[in-house]
Amino acid sequence: MRRRMILPAAVLLLAGCGSTGVTPSPPPATTTTSATASASAGESAAPAQQKAVPAESNPPGDIPDNVAFVAYTNTTGRYRFTHPEGWAERTQSGTVTFTDKLNGVQAMTGPATTAPTVSDTEKTAVPALQRTQAAFELRSVKPATVPGGSGVKIVYRRNSAPDQVTGRQYRDEVERYELVSGGREVIVELYGPVGADNVDAYRTMITSLRLL
Numbered sequence: 001m002r003r004r005m006i007l008p009a010a011v012l013l014l015a016g017c018g019s020t021g022v023t024p025s026p027p028p029a030t031t032t033t034s035a036t037a038s039a040s041a042g043e044s045a046a047p048a049q050q051k052a053v054p055a056e057s058n059p060p061g062d063i064p065d066n067v068a069f070v071a072y073t074n075t076t077g078r079y080r081f082t083h084p085e086g087w088a089e090r091t092q093s094g095t096v097t098f099t100d101k102l103n104g105v106q107a108m109t110g111p112a113t114t115a116p117t118v119s120d121t122e123k124t125a126v127p128a129l130q131r132t133q134a135a136f137e138l139r140s141v142k143p144a145t146v147p148g149g150s151g152v153k154i155v156y157r158r159n160s161a162p163d164q165v166t167g168r169q170y171r172d173e174v175e176r177y178e179l180v181s182g183g184r185e186v187i188v189e190l191y192g193p194v195g196a197d198n199v200d201a202y203r204t205m206i207t208s209l210r211l212l
Contacts, residue, residue, distance in 0.1 A: 052135040053159050055171040061102040061196035069204055072096065073212070077109040079148070079186045082208040084201060102160070102170055103192040105205055110185035115150045116178050118143060125154065125178065134159040139173070148209030149179030149186065157194060170194075175202055181211045 063084060073080040077094030083105055087098040095108035116125070118141050130136045137157040144153035154176040159169045174191040188209060190202045 050134040050159055052137060052157070053169045053171050055194040057195075059102070059170070059193035059195045061170075061193035061198070063100075063103055063192070063196075063198045063201040065200065067201065069208070071208075072098075074107070077107070077186065078184070078212040079107060079109070080208075080210050080212060081107065081148075081188070081205055083205060103196070103198065105188065105190050107186060107188045107209070110178065110187045112151075112178070112180055112185040113183045115180040116152050118152055121152045121154065121178070125152075129154070129156060129176075144177055144179065146177070146179065146206055146209065148206075148211055149181035151177065151179040151185075153177050160193075175206075177206060177209075179209070184211055186211055 068085040069082040070085045071080060071082050072089075074091070074094060074096055077096075083098045084100065087100040087103075087105075090097050090099075095106065097104060097106040099105075121141050126138060126141065130138075133156065135158055139155040139157060141152060141154050144151055154174075156174050156176065158172050158174060160172045162169050171194045172191050173194045173196075174189055177188045179186055179188070186209065188206060190198070190205060192198050
């Protein structure tokens with residue numbers, strides 16, 4: 001069983017993934033434990049009471065195929081990865097969020113020292129996300145191994161935070177990685193509207209992750 005501890009609140013990855021609220025979406029905020037810390041653009045005061053907003057038939061959230069990627073290093077969290085150039089950044093200690101329009105990525109450190117298993121994740125992280133993410137809908141939990149570490153990949157959907165101007169919400173799909181390497185954990189969330197074609201960009205970001 002992975003040992004969980006309270007993390008400091010942070011404005012958030014991957015979200016943004018949020019650590020930089022973009023104009024159309026306010027910055028997401030992390031929750032209080034590593035199981036629920038996330039690029040929680042969909043987080044609200046009473047997330048469990050929200051109903052899922054309809055997914056867009058033609059979501060305006062695709063990350064362009066020709067986008068350039070630039071390197072980022074978080075010296076406090078001791079990790080690095082690449083993100084699309086020009087995305088707004090918001091950093092608070094070991095947590096960073098990059099956002100652009102409806103897309104985001106958030107990265108943060110967690111307390112785990114051994115790689116999480118699917119079974120443990122289903123018992124701890126998933127219920128925590130269900131309590132804190134607006135209109136949470138679990139899609140899958142699978143083992144994950146990337147150059148930056150090993151652990152699990154949780155795919156889930158949530159309502160985005162309301163647009164600061166219009167109040168409109170989108171249905172987000174989030175790819176959440178909880179990865180451990182060398183006795184240290186980094187949690188990364190990549191998110192965008194349901195139906196957006198961001199597979200290549202997500203792969204570039206997650207495979208570039210390294211723990212320092």
